[in-house]
Amino acid sequence: MNFAFSPPAAASLAISGSTCRFPIRRIFCVGRNYADHAREMGAVEQADGREPPFFFMKPSDAIVSAEGEISVAYPPLTKNLHHEVEMIVALGSGGANAAVDAAKSMIFGYAVGLDLTRRDIQARAKEKGQPWDMGKGFDQSAVAGAINPVEQTGHPDRGRIWLSVNGQIRQDGDLSAMIWTVADVIANLSTFVRLEAGDLIYTGTPAGVGPIVPGDLLEAGVEGVGTLRARIV
Numbered sequence: 001m002n003f004a005f006s007p008p009a010a011a012s013l014a015i016s017g018s019t020c021r022f023p024i025r026r027i028f029c030v031g032r033n034y035a036d037h038a039r040e041m042g043a044v045e046q047a048d049g050r051e052p053p054f055f056f057m058k059p060s061d062a063i064v065s066a067e068g069e070i071s072v073a074y075p076p077l078t079k080n081l082h083h084e085v086e087m088i089v090a091l092g093s094g095g096a097n098a099a100v101d102a103a104k105s106m107i108f109g110y111a112v113g114l115d116l117t118r119r120d121i122q123a124r125a126k127e128k129g130q131p132w133d134m135g136k137g138f139d140q141s142a143v144a145g146a147i148n149p150v151e152q153t154g155h156p157d158r159g160r161i162w163l164s165v166n167g168q169i170r171q172d173g174d175l176s177a178m179i180w181t182v183a184d185v186i187a188n189l190s191t192f193v194r195l196e197a198g199d200l201i202y203t204g205t206p207a208g209v210g211p212i213v214p215g216d217l218l219e220a221g222v223e224g225v226g227t228l229r230a231r232i233v
């Protein structure tokens with residue numbers, strides 16, 4: 001096939017214990033999947049149970065592969081860049097309208113990630129009923145460590161999820177506090193779109209999100225999955 005110019009290289013992540021890389025198709029993110037974070041963002045508690053999960057996206061080339069200590073550029077047009085540590089689910093196969101019981105069979109592996117957020121731009125968008133894209137989907141907004149295949153991690157449904165800035169713990173939660181489990185999230189998302197191999201899902205962040213500035217060193221981890229280190233420059 002002839003292209004008018006060279007197509008971009010596929011975005012990818014390292015895979016632990018392998019020389020192969022994981023090619024990224026799309027990046028989905030779940031909003032408000034830990035009650036303590038939903039509260040800190042001012043969400044109103046539902047008296048009649050859980051609200052369905054909701055999703056937003058980042059472009060696949062927003063990915064930053066965190067291999068060793070990496071540098072992430074402080075983005076333009078914000079005075080309030082926030083960290084959100086999240087467990088990432090990487091899909092090795094896809095499907096539509098998946099049953100919750102079948103959802104886990106799509107999972108290739110898990111990674112630790114950062115959903116970097118221009119909170120001031122997101123807040124303005126919320127206020128005006130506008131889309132979140134420019135608050136969430138900017139260049140280098142999706143940091144991700146190596147993917148650990150399911151054969152190594154199993155399916156983690158409990159365990160510490162944490163983030164420190166310059167050695168000070170800012171977020172310290174547990175995977176078991178997710179409002180919607182990984183299987184629930186996959187099943188629900190697959191009713192909106194047909195999921196495919198290469199899709200990543202950021203599964204939400206616990207409480208403690210806050211601002212970061214150039215020079216900060218972020219360290220983050222998910223118990224049984226991995227850690228990452230990123231310097232804001």
Ligand code: MN
Nearest residue numbers: 084115204205
């Ligand atoms: Mn998030």
